Amino acid sequence: MSTNVLICDDSNLARKQVLRSxxxxxxxxVQLAKDGQEALEILRRQSIDILFLDLTMPIIDGLGVLQALKDEGIQLPVFVISADVQPEMQSRVLGLGAKAFLRKPIALDTLNEHLRNHGFL
Known part of the structure; x- marks a missing residue:
């Protein structure tokens, strides 16, 4: 069974790094989105199993995506990947429904642990 993954980050390098991880x-x-608006367009038209989401992006940021998902009742596991590791930001994203907050650059063992904990491995 294939898992539909969406990686959303404004950095092409960061998207490729998550993909390789x-x-x-x-x-x-796997589908790639360069900002939150593009991610939401994909999520509204097709079924995605996992979203890897950056926070700091143009047009619609990660918090805006999480809020839109909540408002529109789109439910899927969201793993936020960000260099902004302030406790307040982590609380905000988890409060908006993210399953995990992963630090950039992503650590393979941490990623695998979260995927395993949510039934993807």
Whole structure:
């Protein structure tokens, strides 16, 4: 069974890094979005199983995406990946429904642990 993954980050390098970090055992169909608006357009038109979401992006930031998902009743596991590791920001994203807050650059063991904890591995 394939897992539909969406990676949303305004940095092409960061998107590629997350893509390379996905475990081979996770059979995936991956889409990439460069900002929150593009991510929401994808999420509104098709089923996505996991969203990896940056916070600091143009047009609609990660907090805006999380709020829109909540407002529109779109439910899926969201893993926020950000360099903004302030406790207040972590509380905000978890309060908006994110499953985990992962520090950039993403650590493979941490990513695998969260994927395993949420039934993807």
């Amino acid at each position: 996905l475990p081979e055992s996770l059979s995936t169909d």
